Amino acid sequence: MNFELTRLLPLRPVNTTVENKAEKVKPYNEQGSKKEQVANMFNNIAHKYDFLNRSLSMGIDIIWRKKAIAQLKELKPKTILDVATGTGDVALEAMSLNPERITGIDISVGMLELGRQKVAKRNLSQKIELLEGDSENLPFADNNFDAVTVAFGVRNFENLLKGLTEINRVLRPGGKLVVLEFSQPRSFPIKQLYWFYFNNILPLFGKMLSKDDSAYTYLPESVKVFPDGAQFLSVMKQAGFAESRQKTLTFGIASIYTGTKP
8 A cells, every 4th residue: 555645844944963964974984975985886786776676665666756757747848857867767757758858867877877778778869868977066057957856866965955956056947856765754663664674674685686785784874864854845945946845655665855946
């Protein structure tokens, strides 16, 4: 059963301590910025990423992506930017909106290479372009896209506010941002089952299948410190977005956030 809730939450000031923790949680216990470590992590697990996503989420991530893209149906965007595009799943799903052009951007060359193979296999290279680039320093002009999507990527931003502000900059006035991200369920027993799975099952199988000791330990740690719900909506407001809303999915395991550029 897939319970959903759409709400316009009262905005609270962002807890800067939580935001700073989110920026400091990194995949590896070594020198280097979060951005560099995230890129290395995804390069390391790229070859297993899609398989792990389908397996560890039991396929529900596919449904979540469809619901995220559905938020753009009324807008009918012609130009879409998919930030933290990874292997291009959201960019490919966004083709259902019949846009003229989709651009994906990511810092992981390993993920992008697999994404380009998927795009080429579907003969969509004329419509979808996947580029290496930094989500916090987007290489695009102001007011350039009708819509921007980010799926399971904002947790990995080194500076969340800067990344969202950059997204706002490249959106045209009236354009829409759609963010799909893990959130933290609050109700019993979903909360307890969720964290047992995240802390015990997911890291074990992730390590076995990806051969990366840290990648699927980083995931629950990054979710724990991510300012979800009202706090994330508050960051969106600071970045310049209006009409920001949260739609919870599957008992609050994930959320879709939307906002428009005035």
